[in-house]
Amino acid sequence: MMILGVDGGGTSCRAALATAQSQIIGRAKAGSANIRTDLNGACESIMVAVGQAFAAAGQDPAHIPDTPVVLGLAGANIGTYAAELRARLPFRRCLIESDVLIALEGAIGAGDGAIGILGTGSHYLARQSGEIRRLGGWGFLLGDQGSGARIGRDLLEEALLAHDGIAPHTSLLDAVLAAHGNDPQAIVEFTKSAQPRDFGTFAPMVFDYLERGDPAADKIVERAVSAVEASLDALALANATPRCLLGGLATLVGPRLPPKHRERLVPPLQDALGGAVSMAARLFGLERSLSDGKQGLMQP
Amino acid sequence: MMILGVDGGGTSCRAALATAQSQIIGRAKAGSANIRTDLNGACESIMVAVGQAFAAAGQDPAHIPDTPVVLGLAGANIGTYAAELRARLPFRRCLIESDVLIALEGAIGAGDGAIGILGTGSHYLARQSGEIRRLGGWGFLLGDQGSGARIGRDLLEEALLAHDGIAPHTSLLDAVLAAHGNDPQAIVEFTKSAQPRDFGTFAPMVFDYLERGDPAADKIVERAVSAVEASLDALALANATPRCLLGGLATLVGPRLPPKHRERLVPPLQDALGGAVSMAARLFGLERSLSDGKQGLMQP
Incomplete structure (x- = not known):
C-alpha cells in the first residue's frame, strides 16, 4: 500500500508518494494551487503533481484513485473551498487540511506542540491534547506583527517620522x-502598488542594521519579537510543550525570545510536505486500528 | 477692485468674490478640483465656481480675467500640477497654493502660527518669521498617526488581538x-476595499467609548494624542506662537493635549476659503505697497 501527501499554495503545489511507513519514493512539483481564487486551476495542479510523483516513483497511475491522500492547502480552513475541491478530485480516501496544519504535523509530529510561521505574514498553530488552536495571519495592515511585511511597514513609518x-x-x-x-x-x-512581500524585502536590512547597533532597528525588531512572544503566550502552552519557528524570520527572532519560549524551541522534524505524508500514514496507513470516530475524518 | 479666493479639493471647489477689504460679496460651490488626477476637470470646476460667484454677486463675468485670485488646491505643492493648471486658467494675476496653506492663513491670519488638521488624515503646517514648515499627511498606512483613519485602523488591529x-x-x-x-x-x-474615510468612520465610536472609560479606547486615543503632541513639538514653535486644530477630531484631541500646547490653542479666525480671500487681499489688494520680492510671488 502507498500513500500520498500534497502541499499546495499560491506559489506552487508539491506532491510526494510514499510507502505506508512514510518513506518517500517519488516527488513532484507543479504550478499554484490557490483553491480560493482558482479552484479548477488548483485541481489541475494537484493532479499534475500527483501524476508526476507516481511517474517519478515508477508506479502505475491507475492506482491513483485508490491511494489515500492528505492535502494541505492554503485557504482550506475557510468557507466551502475544501468541500468543493474534494468533490472534483478522484481520490476515494482524501483528507483536505489547511497548509498550516500539515506544517505543524511536519515540524513537531503527531503530538502536542506549536509552530509560529514568521515569513511575509505571521501566524501560529498549536495542538494540545488533540485540540487545535490557530491565531494571527490577518495580514500586515491590521496584524502579522511578527512578520517581514510588518517589519518593513514599521521601517517606512519610522523613516517618515525621522x-x-x-x-x-x-x-x-x-x-x-x-x-x-x-x-x-x-x-x-x-x-500604493507594493504587495506584502515587497514590504517584507526590507526585513533583512533591519536585522543587518540591528547587528550594527542601530537604535531604530532595535526598536522595530524589539516590537516584532514582543509580538511573537505575546502570540506564543496566548497559545497557553503547557510549559514542556515544544514550539518551533518556521519561515524566513525564524532564526532571527528565535534567539531573541525570552527564555520561557527560547528554551522550548525545537528544530522542525520535517517540512510541510513531509507532514502531509506522515499524517496520511498515521490516518490511512494504520486505518485498521483507528477508532470509528477517527475514521469519520476521512470523508470517503 | 475685487479679489477672488478659491478652495478646491477632491470633494468640491468653492469660490468667493470679495472687495479689496476682504468683504465677501458672492459665493459659489462646484464639483471636485483634483489637479493630480483630473486637471481638465479641476480647471472646469474652478471656472464654474468662479463664474457662479460673480453671478451671485451680480458682477459682470467679463471682469474675471482681471480679478486677482488666490487658489488653494489639494496637491498644489507636489510636482508641476500647479504650473500646468496656471497655464490653462484665464487669470492675469494668480497665485496657486496648497489647500493647507490657505487653511493656515484662514485659521491664524498672516502672522506666525501653526495648524494641525486632524481629519481622515493628519498633517501640520507652521509659519514662523515668514518661513513655512509642513509635516505629516503621508497616509494612514505609514503615518497620519493623529487621524481618524489611523484611529480606525488601530481599533481594528486591537479587536483582532482581542x-x-x-x-x-x-x-x-x-x-x-x-x-x-x-x-x-x-x-x-x-x-480590502475600505478607503481611509471608511476607517475613519470608527473614530467617533472610539471617543464615545472613551467617555465610558473603555481601556482600549483610552489606549488608542492616548496613542493618537501623543502623536499630535510629538508633531506639534517637531514644529519647534516659539512658546507664544498660536496653534489651531482643525478637522473632525480637533475638539476631541485639543483638550487632551498637554498644557504646553493646550494653553496656546486658538479657535480658527475663518475657514480656508476665507484664508484664500484674505491672502488675495494681502497680496493683490495692497500690491502698490508690496516690495518687488513679494510681487515675484504673483506669477502674472
Whole structure:
C-alpha cells in the first residue's frame, strides 16, 4: 500500500508518494494551487503533481484513485473551498487540511506542540491534547506583527517620522530615505502598488542594521519579537510543550525570545510536505486500528 | 477692485468674490478640483465656481480675467500640477497654493502660527518669521498617526488581538467584533476595499467609548494624542506662537493635549476659503505697497 501527501499554495503545489511507513519514493512539483481564487486551476495542479510523483516513483497511475491522500492547502480552513475541491478530485480516501496544519504535523509530529510561521505574514498553530488552536495571519495592515511585511511597514513609518523630525535619525532610517531620493512622497508612492512581500524585502536590512547597533532597528525588531512572544503566550502552552519557528524570520527572532519560549524551541522534524505524508500514514496507513470516530475524518 | 479666493479639493471647489477689504460679496460651490488626477476637470470646476460667484454677486463675468485670485488646491505643492493648471486658467494675476496653506492663513491670519488638521488624515503646517514648515499627511498606512483613519485602523488591529486572546477584551472591542459577526475574516475583508474615510468612520465610536472609560479606547486615543503632541513639538514653535486644530477630531484631541500646547490653542479666525480671500487681499489688494520680492510671488 502507498500513500500520498500534497502541499499546495499560491506559489506552487508539491506532491510526494510514499510507502505506508512514510518513506518517500517519488516527488513532484507543479504550478499554484490557490483553491480560493482558482479552484479548477488548483485541481489541475494537484493532479499534475500527483501524476508526476507516481511517474517519478515508477508506479502505475491507475492506482491513483485508490491511494489515500492528505492535502494541505492554503485557504482550506475557510468557507466551502475544501468541500468543493474534494468533490472534483478522484481520490476515494482524501483528507483536505489547511497548509498550516500539515506544517505543524511536519515540524513537531503527531503530538502536542506549536509552530509560529514568521515569513511575509505571521501566524501560529498549536495542538494540545488533540485540540487545535490557530491565531494571527490577518495580514500586515491590521496584524502579522511578527512578520517581514510588518517589519518593513514599521521601517517606512519610522523613516517618515525621522524625515519630519519627529523620530531621531539613525543610519538605517537615513539609508531608507536615501534609497527613495530623500523624498517622502516616493515612499508613499511605493506603498500604493507594493504587495506584502515587497514590504517584507526590507526585513533583512533591519536585522543587518540591528547587528550594527542601530537604535531604530532595535526598536522595530524589539516590537516584532514582543509580538511573537505575546502570540506564543496566548497559545497557553503547557510549559514542556515544544514550539518551533518556521519561515524566513525564524532564526532571527528565535534567539531573541525570552527564555520561557527560547528554551522550548525545537528544530522542525520535517517540512510541510513531509507532514502531509506522515499524517496520511498515521490516518490511512494504520486505518485498521483507528477508532470509528477517527475514521469519520476521512470523508470517503 | 475685487479679489477672488478659491478652495478646491477632491470633494468640491468653492469660490468667493470679495472687495479689496476682504468683504465677501458672492459665493459659489462646484464639483471636485483634483489637479493630480483630473486637471481638465479641476480647471472646469474652478471656472464654474468662479463664474457662479460673480453671478451671485451680480458682477459682470467679463471682469474675471482681471480679478486677482488666490487658489488653494489639494496637491498644489507636489510636482508641476500647479504650473500646468496656471497655464490653462484665464487669470492675469494668480497665485496657486496648497489647500493647507490657505487653511493656515484662514485659521491664524498672516502672522506666525501653526495648524494641525486632524481629519481622515493628519498633517501640520507652521509659519514662523515668514518661513513655512509642513509635516505629516503621508497616509494612514505609514503615518497620519493623529487621524481618524489611523484611529480606525488601530481599533481594528486591537479587536483582532482581542479575538486572538493577545489583548484583553473590552466593551469597545467586543462591539467591533460583534459588528463583524465575531468573524475576524469579515474585518480583513472589510479592509480590502475600505478607503481611509471608511476607517475613519470608527473614530467617533472610539471617543464615545472613551467617555465610558473603555481601556482600549483610552489606549488608542492616548496613542493618537501623543502623536499630535510629538508633531506639534517637531514644529519647534516659539512658546507664544498660536496653534489651531482643525478637522473632525480637533475638539476631541485639543483638550487632551498637554498644557504646553493646550494653553496656546486658538479657535480658527475663518475657514480656508476665507484664508484664500484674505491672502488675495494681502497680496493683490495692497500690491502698490508690496516690495518687488513679494510681487515675484504673483506669477502674472
